[in-house]
Amino acid sequence: MSALPRRIIKETQRLMQEPVPGISAVPDESNARYFHVIVTGPEDSPFEGGLFKLELFLPEDYPMSAPKVRFITKIYHPNIDRLGRICLDILKDKWSPALQIRTVLLSIQALLSAPNPDDPLANDVAELWKVNEVEAIRNAKEWTRKYAMEN
Amino acid sequence: MGACHWKCCKNADNGSANATSSPSPDHRPSASGAQSNDDESDWYLPSRKYQAKHIDHLILQTLKVIGKIGIENPPEVLLKLHTIADQEEGWIKVINSMVSVIPIDNPLGPAVIVFLLDDCPLPNKDTVIRLCKMFDLSQESSSKGRRTPCQQCNMCIILGLLAEKLAGPSSVAMLTQGTLEYLVANLDEKNDPVVVLHSLIALEKFAQTSENKITIKKYFELENRNPLLNLESMLNSSDQVRAQVGFCAQWCLDNLFPVLNRKYTYELMNLKHINAMLNVKDASEYLKISPDGLEARCDAYSFESVRCTFEVTSGVWYYETNIRSAGVMQIGWATKKSKFLNHEGYGIGDDEYSVAYDGCRQLIWHDAKSDPPPNEGIWRPGDILGCLLDVENRESIFYLNGRVVSVTSQLFNVTSLPPGERVGYFAAASFMSFQQCRFNFGNKSTFLYPPSREFQCFNEHTSLTDEERIVLPRHIQMEQLRNILIQEDSCTLCFDSTADVTLRPCGHSGFCKKCCVMLTECPMCRAKICAIEL
Numbered sequence: 001m002s003a004l005p006r007r008i009i010k011e012t013q014r015l016m017q018e019p020v021p022g023i024s025a026v027p028d029e030s031n032a033r034y035f036h037v038i039v040t041g042p043e044d045s046p047f048e049g050g051l052f053k054l055e056l057f058l059p060e061d062y063p064m065s066a067p068k069v070r071f072i073t074k075i076y077h078p079n080i081d082r083l084g085r086i087c088l089d090i091l092k093d094k095w096s097p098a099l100q101i102r103t104v105l106l107s108i109q110a111l112l113s114a115p116n117p118d119d120p121l122a123n124d125v126a127e128l129w130k131v132n133e134v135e136a137i138r139n140a141k142e143w144t145r146k147y148a149m150e151n
Numbered sequence: 152m153g154a155c156h157w158k159c160c161k162n163a164d165n166g167s168a169n170a171t172s173s174p175s176p177d178h179r180p181s182a183s184g185a186q187s188n189d190d191e192s193d194w195y196l197p198s199r200k201y202q203a204k205h206i207d208h209l210i211l212q213t214l215k216v217i218g219k220i221g222i223e224n225p226p227e228v229l230l231k232l233h234t235i236a237d238q239e240e241g242w243i244k245v246i247n248s249m250v251s252v253i254p255i256d257n258p259l260g261p262a263v264i265v266f267l268l269d270d271c272p273l274p275n276k277d278t279v280i281r282l283c284k285m286f287d288l289s290q291e292s293s294s295k296g297r298r299t300p301c302q303q304c305n306m307c308i309i310l311g312l313l314a315e316k317l318a319g320p321s322s323v324a325m326l327t328q329g330t331l332e333y334l335v336a337n338l339d340e341k342n343d344p345v346v347v348l349h350s351l352i353a354l355e356k357f358a359q360t361s362e363n364k365i366t367i368k369k370y371f372e373l374e375n376r377n378p379l380l381n382l383e384s385m386l387n388s389s390d391q392v393r394a395q396v397g398f399c400a401q402w403c404l405d406n407l408f409p410v411l412n413r414k415y416t417y418e419l420m421n422l423k424h425i426n427a428m429l430n431v432k433d434a435s436e437y438l439k440i441s442p443d444g445l446e447a448r449c450d451a452y453s454f455e456s457v458r459c460t461f462e463v464t465s466g467v468w469y470y471e472t473n474i475r476s477a478g479v480m481q482i483g484w485a486t487k488k489s490k491f492l493n494h495e496g497y498g499i500g501d502d503e504y505s506v507a508y509d510g511c512r513q514l515i516w517h518d519a520k521s522d523p524p525p526n527e528g529i530w531r532p533g534d535i536l537g538c539l540l541d542v543e544n545r546e547s548i549f550y551l552n553g554r555v556v557s558v559t560s561q562l563f564n565v566t567s568l569p570p571g572e573r574v575g576y577f578a579a580a581s582f583m584s585f586q587q588c589r590f591n592f593g594n595k596s597t598f599l600y601p602p603s604r605e606f607q608c609f610n611e612h613t614s615l616t617d618e619e620r621i622v623l624p625r626h627i628q629m630e631q632l633r634n635i636l637i638q639e640d641s642c643t644l645c646f647d648s649t650a651d652v653t654l655r656p657c658g659h660s661g662f663c664k665k666c667c668v669m670l671t672e673c674p675m676c677r678a679k680i681c682a683i684e685l
Contacts, residue, residue: 006646010637029359030406030625031436032632036318053319057494063644064669068494072316074272082237082272097644097666098674147275 004032007063011101023105025056033058037069037105041148042113046140047075050148054084054108056101066095067104076136076143078117078126086111087121152454152481152501152519206235206248214253214263218512229266236271239278245271246282246309255301255345258478258511261585264308265452268316276321279313286310288329293336300343307334307346308585311353312452314360322360331370338378340385344392347382351399352450352585358407368408379404380413391475391532395587398448398475402439405624415624416442422620427461427592427609431622434458435493438582442622446589448475449582456491456498456582459592460619461609462575467541469606470578471598474510474534475587481516482588483507484540484547484562485579498581505579506562508549510536515549517561524549528556535599536588539606540576553600578609642666644674655682 012032015025022042028034037054041047053072059065069091071084079087090099090107120126129136212228235241245267253260274282286306296303310330314322334357337350358364371377379400386397405415420442422428428444437451449455459470463484472482481498485505491498500507500516507516510530514521528551530536537550545563549556562576580588591597593608623631642650642663652667653660657678667683 004632006635006637006641007644009632009635010641010646013633013637029629032629033436059494060490060492072273074275083270084272096672096674096677097670 005062008032008058015101020102020106022109023102025101025105033062035101039105039109039112041144042109045113046137047077047112047144047148050075050144052112052148054105056104058101063097063099066091066099067101069104069108074143074147076125076140077112078115078120078122078129078136079111081121085121087119152496152498152516152521203244203248206232206244207252209235210245210248210252210263210267213267214257214259217263217266218259225270229270232267233270236267239274242271242274242278243282243285247285249309250302250305253301253305255304258476260305261308262478262583264305265312265584268309268312269452273316274313276324279317279321279325282313283310283325283327283330288327288333290332290336293333293342294339300346303337303343303346304349307337307349307353310334311349311356314353314356314363315452318359322357323362326357326363326366331366335367335370335374335378338382340381344385344390344396348392348396348399349585351379351382351396351403355399355403355407355450364407371408371410377408377410379408380410395448395475398439398441398446398587399450401442402448405442406626417622417624420620425610425620426612426614427459428615428620428622429457429590430460431628433460433577435491437493440622441589444620444622445591446475446587447580447582448587449584451493452584453493454496454498454581454583455493456579458485458487458489458577458579459590459609460615461592461613462577463540463542463609464573464575465542467539467543467604467606469537469539469598469602469608470593471591471600472536472538472580473589473591474530474536475532475589476585477511477530477532478586479509479511479583480580480586480588481507481509482536482580483516483538483549483578484576486574486576489579491581499579500581503564504562506547506559507579507581508536508538508556510534510551510556515557515559515561517559524557526554526556528554537598537600537602538578539602539604541604542576548602550600550602651685653684654678654680655684 012027022040024038025035028036035056037056039052039054041050041052052075055070055072057068059068069086071080071086086108088107088111090104115129117126117129125136209228209232213226213232216226216228232245236245249264249267253263314325334350334354337346354367358367371379382396382400383404384397385393386401388394388397401416404410404413422443425444429440429447431440434440434457435455437449437453438455438457439448439450440457447457481500483499483506485499489499489502489504497519499505501519503518509516510528513523513529515524530551535552537553539548545560546558547562548558578590578592593610595601595608595611637646640649642648643661644666645663648663648665650661650663652662652664654667654673657673657676659673659675664683667680670680672678673680
């Protein structure tokens, strides 16, 4: 294992000591740059009641470049594609090294509360979200039930 | 370059809105990769029924193209398979096809399984439970199953991959009594060693979910003798697959399933005579390095790399590696500037600072480009790859079992060094999934194929401190890391240095100079940085 930057050690220690409500981020046992993440679907969103698994990886030049985050649980959302890739500005051009794992995950949780079909990654989902929001939300609820509720 | 760079070509921008990689229904790959039996060019679309023979064919096609070079995008056959596997029904069929058609003797077989599953949406819990039922896993199906060793091996690779990808409740659901019995029964020394190897790796991947880890440990404790202890003794076997089993068993005992009263291997090692080894502090995260620091293995799905401890700046140097597995490894030389981008599929030979030989695909790698070597050089388990670096004559030579495969000067193309500065070269290697080799850095008398020209070897020209010789088990390493205390007045970006600067004009502070010179905008307010004030 290459030497681990103190920044990552510090963030990990803080995530353990002061966890973020509704979000769990646990470093992999053998890879301190890889986090197993679970985000709970926000209340009053079609994702309510779901537990969404994500993977988060801190690249070599973190925090100068953004973490790589991906949904592992299937999700019906206009800004998340079938492979779980997320369309979120702070993960791309709006990244700042002052942002952290916790702020990134909070932003992703917020994205679940406020889908943005005008900046889509999953085009067919976004299309439906725009023309027939009722049906799109029904689909999202259905997928949440089917894929994000293990029991 | 690990072929997983296909995936990264698409993912590199972390999912930008214009990513078009998912084969949507209107994206129709032409039928060029396929043959006459799929004359209906859209048969693979979700609306159609997929036939097993079609899928078998696509998988074999993928196997054929995956070792080819110069493919910048995923081959069309792979895209078609993704489209099929997009639906749960098709996914199960693809899995079944992979189990039955991927041949055991093709070193790229496991790679095909990994690439295919890696880029498919993950199945839900019901589907994986269904799959496990279909696999019909039990103690009985291990010993007198109807399946060939090849099919068993493919099944174990798939189980392991899913166990890792679905770590958590789904992985727990997959590890039924039947699955556990099957995998542990497979660990019998009398079994085909390839099946033993992949069963062991599958158990390791299941153990990534802590609940499973406890279950497996308990199961081992109920056995008369922990099967891992028997397997560990294969470590020095002359059979290359058995030697891999021994390596993995020892790894599991040291890192995952410790046994009461067994000392960690590193505590028993006498490494006084070892003066150069693989550098645990200069390796990508998932590479497994043996407690003596001379053997490395990758069981992750990324392209893992390592450099050795000794730096060469002048003269003629030589080292050998014993090729344990015949798959993709890129072994050669790298400077410190060479980056390990394991998740993107880039390693040694994939930048201008390194050169490497891959005897599976028979390619010399430099700057992420590859050329076939002038002489035949396909490696087989047990072969010896010799790597020679002649700094003054600007040559690196690769030998296979003493025969010259290629002479290249590419590594020395990098010029523009400040006067007086010398480049340091390190022995280095990258490994695709399930690949392993053992390094010999000297003494001279231990080389099997010493080259004819005068050379030196690392072990006779350097030394290590006792502490540098220790390769700690992962969990102990991680624990030490977590307990590091961090000063409160540290830079909030790196936490390495003291926060001692203020940005102008915005006035934000809390950072160190080293971080700020890398920035153009304030990390807090995004205002342009005009000056950094101490």
